[in-house]
Amino acid sequence: MQESLGTAASAEVLQLPVAPLLDRLRELVLSGDYPAGAAVSETLLAQEFNVSRTPIREALKQLQAEGLVEIRPKVGTFVREPSRREVVEMFQVKEILEGLAAGLMARRGAVPQLELLEENIEASEMAAQNGDSETYARLVHEFHQLIVDGSDHLKLGEHYRTLMNQLAYHRLVTTSIAHPGRMPRSVAEHRKVVAMIRAKDAMGAEWAMRDHVVTSAREVSTEHTNADG
Amino acid sequence: MQESLGTAASAEVLQLPVAPLLDRLRELVLSGDYPAGAAVSETLLAQEFNVSRTPIREALKQLQAEGLVEIRPKVGTFVREPSRREVVEMFQVKEILEGLAAGLMARRGAVPQLELLEENIEASEMAAQNGDSETYARLVHEFHQLIVDGSDHLKLGEHYRTLMNQLAYHRLVTTSIAHPGRMPRSVAEHRKVVAMIRAKDAMGAEWAMRDHVVTSAREVSTEHTNADG
DNA sequence: TAGCGTTATCTACCATGCAAGAGAGTTTAG
DNA sequence: CTAAACTCTCTTGCATGGTAGATAACGCTA
Numbered sequence: 001m002q003e004s005l006g007t008a009a010s011a012e013v014l015q016l017p018v019a020p021l022l023d024r025l026r027e028l029v030l031s032g033d034y035p036a037g038a039a040v041s042e043t044l045l046a047q048e049f050n051v052s053r054t055p056i057r058e059a060l061k062q063l064q065a066e067g068l069v070e071i072r073p074k075v076g077t078f079v080r081e082p083s084r085r086e087v088v089e090m091f092q093v094k095e096i097l098e099g100l101a102a103g104l105m106a107r108r109g110a111v112p113q114l115e116l117l118e119e120n121i122e123a124s125e126m127a128a129q130n131g132d133s134e135t136y137a138r139l140v141h142e143f144h145q146l147i148v149d150g151s152d153h154l155k156l157g158e159h160y161r162t163l164m165n166q167l168a169y170h171r172l173v174t175t176s177i178a179h180p181g182r183m184p185r186s187v188a189e190h191r192k193v194v195a196m197i198r199a200k201d202a203m204g205a206e207w208a209m210r211d212h213v214v215t216s217a218r219e220v221s222t223e224h225t226n227a228d229g
Numbered sequence: 230m231q232e233s234l235g236t237a238a239s240a241e242v243l244q245l246p247v248a249p250l251l252d253r254l255r256e257l258v259l260s261g262d263y264p265a266g267a268a269v270s271e272t273l274l275a276q277e278f279n280v281s282r283t284p285i286r287e288a289l290k291q292l293q294a295e296g297l298v299e300i301r302p303k304v305g306t307f308v309r310e311p312s313r314r315e316v317v318e319m320f321q322v323k324e325i326l327e328g329l330a331a332g333l334m335a336r337r338g339a340v341p342q343l344e345l346l347e348e349n350i351e352a353s354e355m356a357a358q359n360g361d362s363e364t365y366a367r368l369v370h371e372f373h374q375l376i377v378d379g380s381d382h383l384k385l386g387e388h389y390r391t392l393m394n395q396l397a398y399h400r401l402v403t404t405s406i407a408h409p410g411r412m413p414r415s416v417a418e419h420r421k422v423v424a425m426i427r428a429k430d431a432m433g434a435e436w437a438m439r440d441h442v443v444t445s446a447r448e449v450s451t452e453h454t455n456a457d458g
Numbered sequence: 459t460a461g462c463g464t465t466a467t468c469t470a471c472c473a474t475g476c477a478a479g480a481g482a483g484t485t486t487a488g
Numbered sequence: 489c490t491a492a493a494c495t496c497t498c499t500t501g502c503a504t505g506g507t508a509g510a511t512a513a514c515g516c517t518a
Contacts, residue, residue: 041500051473053500058286076498096326154315303511
C-alpha cells in the first residue's frame with residue numbers, strides 16, 4: 001500500500017529526490033534500532049536528516065498510516081509494538097494471502113518463477129544440512145516472497161508488504177524458524193507447494209501453502225511461548 | 230489500518246479535537262464529490278476547513294498511504310481511481326478476507342451476531358420482494374460487514390476497511406448488485422453462509438462465503454462490462 | 459500553419475517561529 | 489511522611505513566507 005507511487009515505482013525511474021526520506025525513516029524504524037515502544041523525536045530526526053521538522057512530521061504521519069508508529073498527540077511518536085493478539089492475527093492473514101498467491105501461481109503456471117523456487121529449495125536444503133541457520137532463515141523468507149511475487153498480484157503484494165513490515169519487529173521470532181527439528185519438515189512442505197504449483201493444482205497449492213504457514217506459525221509460536229512466557 | 234488510534238478509538242473517548250480533519254478529508258474523498266482523477270488543492274482545502282496548509286498536507290499524505298489519493302510532486306494531489314485490474318484484484322483479496330471471517334465466525338460460534346445476520350437476511354428478502362433496490366444494496370453491504378465484524382478479528386477488519394475504502398469509488402458498481410435476477414440467488418447464498426456458521430462448519434462457511442463473493446463479483450463484473458465497455 | 463522556444467503562473471515543498479498541551483519534577487500544606 | 493498543587497521544560501501543533509519545479513499559454517520562427 002505504501003508503494004502506490006513512491007517506494008518501488010519511483011526507483012525504476014530514478015527519481016532520487018522524490019521521497020527517499022520516507023523510505024529512510026521506514027528502514028530506520030524497521031531496523032530495530034529503536035528498542036520497542038521507544039520514542040522517535042521529530043526534532044532529533046530533523047537534525048539527523050538535516051531537514052526541517054515539517055517533512056519529518058509528514059513522513060511520520062505516513063508511517064502511522066502504515067501501522068508502524070503510533071503518534072500520541074502532544075506527547076510524542078513511538079515505535080508501535082504489535083500485541084500478542086495482533087501477531088497471531090497477522091499470521092492468520094498472512095496464511096490466506098500466501099494461500100491465494102500460491103493458488104494464483106498454480107493457475108497461471110508461472111514456469112520461470114518455478115525454477116527460482118526450486119533453486120531456493122535446493123539452497124535451503126544445503127543451508128539446513130550445513131547448519132547455516134542464518135542463511136536458511138533468509139532463504140525461507142525469500143521463498144515466501146517468491147510465492148507472493150510470482151502470483152503477479154499487485155494488491156496482494158501491497159497487503160503482504162504491509163503485513164510483513166508490521167511483523168518485521170518480530171524478526172527475532174521468525175529467525176527461530178531455523179530450528180534443527182523444523183528445518184527438514186519445512187523444506188518438505190516447500191517442495192509440496194512447488195509440486196502443486198507445477199501440477200497446476202490451484203486448490204492443492206493454496207491448501208499446501210496455508211498448511212505450511214499455519215504449521216510453521218504454530219511451531220514458532222510454541223517456541224516463542226516457551227522462551228519468554 | 231488507518232484507525233490504529235485515530236478513527237474509532239478516539240471516538241469512544243470523545244476526543245473531538247484530536248484528528249477530525251483526516252476523517253473529514255477522507256469522507257470528502259470517499260463521498261465522490263470529486264469526480265474521478267480530480268485534483269484536490271491544498272490551498273482550497275485549507276480555506277475550506279479554515280486551517281493552514283500544513284495540517285492539510287499531513288492528512289493528504291496519510292490518505293496517500295491509505296491509497297485513496299495520489300500525490301504527484303510539484304504538480305498536485307488527485308483522487309486515485311483504481312484501474313480495472315486493481316478492482317479485480319481487490320475483489321480477489323476481498324474474497325479470501327471474507328472467507329476467513331466467515332470461517333472464524335463458524336469456529337467461534339458467535340450466537341448474537343448470528344441473529345443479526347438472520348435479521349439482515351429477512352430484511353433483505355423483504356426489500357428484494359418490494360423491489361427496493363437501494364435498501365437491498367445497503368443491506369447486502371451490511372451483511373458482509375456483519376460477517377467481518379462478527380469474526381472479531383482486528384487485523385482482518387483493518388485490511389478489509391482499507392480495501393472497501395479503495396473500492397468505495399465503485400459504489401455505483403456495487404449498487405448494481407441489486408439486479409432483479411441476482412437478488413433471490415444472493416439471498417440464498419447468504420442463507421447458506423449463515424447455515425454453515427450456525428453448524429460451526431468453519432471450512433464450509435469459508436467456502437460458502439468465497440463462492441458467494443466470487444459469484445456476485447462475476448455477475449457484477451459482466452454487468453459492468455456490458456454497461457461501459 | 460506547424461513546431462519550437464520562452465515566459466508566466468500555478469502547484470507543492472520546506473524552513474522558521476510561535477503557541478499550547480502534557481508530563482515530570484519540585485515545592486508546600488496537611 | 490504523604491499527597492496535592494504548582495511550575496518548568498519538553499513535546500507536538502499550526503501558521504506563514506519564500507523557493508523551486510512543472511505545466512500551460514503565448515509568441516517567435518521556419
